[in-house]
Amino acid sequence: MKTHQLTHARLLEKVVYDPDTGKFTHLGRRRPKVGQFDKDGYVKISIDEVKHQAHRLAWLYVTGNYPPEDMQVDHINGVRDDNRWTNLRLVTHAENQAYRLASGREQSARGISGVRGVYWHGGKGKWIVTVRADKKSHFGGYHASVESAALAATVLRNQIQEERASA
Structure with missing residues (x-):
């Protein structure tokens, strides 16, 4: 089952998310560790041969829905691989960009x-x-x-x- 729009039910069949640690594990595999870093430092998880950002999967896992089209899942502390539920929040694109600039989270070339x-x-x-x-x-x-x-x-x-x- 290859899908670009992963459903909540399918996600629950494939992985378990621990909101306290922000880690995902595969169900029914000998090597349960899941996810790898992309070039920007975000954790990507492959499900049904499609890669998904872990912070977006965490949102889907906990709420049962993807974030609305006009919203982004932001890492509050700016650490891109910290996918603990308490570190994630919904923001608009403008809010996300303003926070990055104000906090210096991603200065150009850094x-x-x-x-x-x-x-x-x-x-x-x-x-x-x-x-x-x-x-x-x-x-x-x-x-x-x-x-x-x-x-x-x-x-x-x-x-x-x-x-x-x-x-």
Whole structure:
């Protein structure tokens, strides 16, 4: 059963959601863990070969309905993989954008890490460092922690500045 509009009943057949932890588990599988990070740091869950954002599935699971078309599910604390029910709320697109700007949750070029040039690579499960300078991308490696990636980004930016100065 492949569907783009997942029903509440089908969702209940496939997964269990724990509102206290925000975690989903598959029903009837040896490996019950479910979900993986997308490139933006949100958790995506595949059900019937269709990927869904976990925070939207949490809303469907608890309320029995998708959010209205003109509303978005927002993470109150700004942490995109924190899908606890107490951390989710409905907001309009304008409210969501205003909150992001006011809180600095996603400043341009900082993304979910909060560090310029440091991004989450969901496929590798690591932080990646990429610094843009002179219309080129400079790769700074993959890092297990955001702290080590931040340090690598600083070192790479300094190295690029030194190379510019000596040229």
